[in-house]
Amino acid sequence: MNSDYSGCSPARAVSSATLLDLLHSLPEPVLFLDASGLLIAANAACADLSPRGATAFSPGTDFRRVCAALFPPALAAAAALGVTEVVSGRRNVFVAETCISRREQHLWFSLRAVRTQDPGMHTVVSLTDITRQKHLEEHLQHDAFHDTLTGLFNRAYFIGRLERAINRCKTDPARQFAVLYLDIDRFKLVNKTFGHVTGDRLLMVAANRLLKAAGERDTLARFGGDEFAVLVDEAAGPDEAAAAAERIIFRLTPPFTLRKQQISVTVSIGVVLGTSAYSHPDDILRDADTAMYSSKEHGGNHFTLFESGMRVSTARRMEMELDLCTALQSGEITVYYQPIVSLLSGRITGFEALARWRHPRYGMIPPLEFIPVAEETNLINVLGELVLRRACEQLTDLSKKFPDAAGMCMNVNISARQFRQPDFAEGIRRILAETGVAPGRLCLEVTESMLLEDAASSVTTMRALKDLGIKVVIDDFGTGYSSLSYLQRFPFDSLKVDRSFVCSMTETRQNREIIRTIIAMAENLGLKVVAEGVEMAEHRDMLMALRCEFAQGFLFSEPLDAERLETFLENRAGDMAPPS
Numbered sequence: 001m002n003s004d005y006s007g008c009s010p011a012r013a014v015s016s017a018t019l020l021d022l023l024h025s026l027p028e029p030v031l032f033l034d035a036s037g038l039l040i041a042a043n044a045a046c047a048d049l050s051p052r053g054a055t056a057f058s059p060g061t062d063f064r065r066v067c068a069a070l071f072p073p074a075l076a077a078a079a080a081l082g083v084t085e086v087v088s089g090r091r092n093v094f095v096a097e098t099c100i101s102r103r104e105q106h107l108w109f110s111l112r113a114v115r116t117q118d119p120g121m122h123t124v125v126s127l128t129d130i131t132r133q134k135h136l137e138e139h140l141q142h143d144a145f146h147d148t149l150t151g152l153f154n155r156a157y158f159i160g161r162l163e164r165a166i167n168r169c170k171t172d173p174a175r176q177f178a179v180l181y182l183d184i185d186r187f188k189l190v191n192k193t194f195g196h197v198t199g200d201r202l203l204m205v206a207a208n209r210l211l212k213a214a215g216e217r218d219t220l221a222r223f224g225g226d227e228f229a230v231l232v233d234e235a236a237g238p239d240e241a242a243a244a245a246e247r248i249i250f251r252l253t254p255p256f257t258l259r260k261q262q263i264s265v266t267v268s269i270g271v272v273l274g275t276s277a278y279s280h281p282d283d284i285l286r287d288a289d290t291a292m293y294s295s296k297e298h299g300g301n302h303f304t305l306f307e308s309g310m311r312v313s314t315a316r317r318m319e320m321e322l323d324l325c326t327a328l329q330s331g332e333i334t335v336y337y338q339p340i341v342s343l344l345s346g347r348i349t350g351f352e353a354l355a356r357w358r359h360p361r362y363g364m365i366p367p368l369e370f371i372p373v374a375e376e377t378n379l380i381n382v383l384g385e386l387v388l389r390r391a392c393e394q395l396t397d398l399s400k401k402f403p404d405a406a407g408m409c410m411n412v413n414i415s416a417r418q419f420r421q422p423d424f425a426e427g428i429r430r431i432l433a434e435t436g437v438a439p440g441r442l443c444l445e446v447t448e449s450m451l452l453e454d455a456a457s458s459v460t461t462m463r464a465l466k467d468l469g470i471k472v473v474i475d476d477f478g479t480g481y482s483s484l485s486y487l488q489r490f491p492f493d494s495l496k497v498d499r500s501f502v503c504s505m506t507e508t509r510q511n512r513e514i515i516r517t518i519i520a521m522a523e524n525l526g527l528k529v530v531a532e533g534v535e536m537a538e539h540r541d542m543l544m545a546l547r548c549e550f551a552q553g554f555l556f557s558e559p560l561d562a563e564r565l566e567t568f569l570e571n572r573a574g575d576m577a578p579p580s
Ligand code: C2E
Pocket: 338, 353, 354, 355, 366, 367, 368, 371, 384, 387, 413, 414, 415, 445, 475, 476, 499, 532, 533, 534, 535, 552, 553, 554, 555, 559
């Protein structure tokens, strides 16, 4: 309830007949009181206010009794006092806001002294319906703190709660809390594959599942896109925070059935324990974000508890960004080669070129660490061209030294950004001409997700490459969402079964069946199959039994630098595929 007395001067005297005419013409409830607070007249709109209808407003009724019947007790008492004060002349005006809960109606109640030619008529009471304004106000307040898609709280609200938790922890360090920051892995791919409507549906269902995973006192918010945050109000230590993260992973693991399609997603979670050392929400969110990125490196459904050492790795990443430019000029980027063998003949049929960075301070940095940095900093085109040129030169060099190597292919990995360059095919043609490699001996490795980014222009680039006679292979097959349709749409020559399927092949019959199905499907589409990550003789034997034609993996050879590759080939001179 909200009440206010103010000292306005009374209205100029008008005739009571004029006022009564006006009263009955008004659409809103208005009443007149005499100098003792008794009702003189009420218009027809008043009847709607009371279950007793117009009889509740009969002339002569004490308006204080009407208030007691109409309003909640607190306002009824204040209104009764207001009536007494205004009719006695101690106040000119009394206003209050109230709600008639029976009708879910919000009213603006006002008493105002009037001066008429009739000394008996003293006070005018009006009750204005402000329900719509009230709802609009509530709506605006709701929108300011909620995410429109999922109905969860938004970032602004979350930060407010986090601030409270920080302050509480400062005054009572025993009351620790935890922040979980989560991101749906490869959500962009869901949107690209199934469309934004399905992507939005997935976020809505995920939000519901998250609500079930969160505790009653926890605050759950969507920060935008596929990022959510949970404030675990009271987390005594890392075990409780870890349990909260596990609950989330458990809830989000079952596939989502959306528009008759089953979609599985994984999440990466960063966890920060809120201690009294933190003073600002931004610091906690920054650390949670760092921990979340660290989780991403584990390939999904993983949570990482933030440790201060992780700030160093963020710093290292920034350092890497700065260093990469010099590395490309100073020869720190080098290329390793991993042989690809034919399982039918046991011979080496080609190599995959794999980039390596020999960092002066950090030693050998694997491509999974620096390729994303190169992509973000736009250095990937320079890096990609360097690898491509080096690999082609290497193939020419090997062909000169080992006549049997003349028929071998060189596989080179290509990033999305490289592939999207308008003159990509032309650039490759130039490198092939300059290094003397026949187009048919170059095989570019692309991933499904990469083609999805701009399917129409990808088809054009693929055609241009095919016209030049260059081969294209789909890498990490089975890790995307739309494998089948893309196999038909793009003119691939072969597919590489992802390592995850190969290494789990020995575990269950079901996993073996997946590879069998991929091989059968590839055969029907006229594609060659290369199994990646073959580490054990058991894998090789199973793949041979499934009639998989090519393989690559530590069992045959790890990736080798140019020098070791030559030694390897010298020792296996008879195992090279003859020129085709
Ligand atoms: P990828 O194209 O799928 O390459 C195969 C990866 O599996 C390589 O990791 C290789 O060393 C590893 N590998 C091969 N056999 C085995 C095995 O038996 N067991 C296990 N556990 N691993 C095996 P690497 O060299 O770390 O490369 C990782 C990824 O980085 C590559 O995956 C590729 O996507 C990317 N990459 C590497 N070089 C380049 C490049 O020049 N350009 C671009 N755009 N990406 C590259």
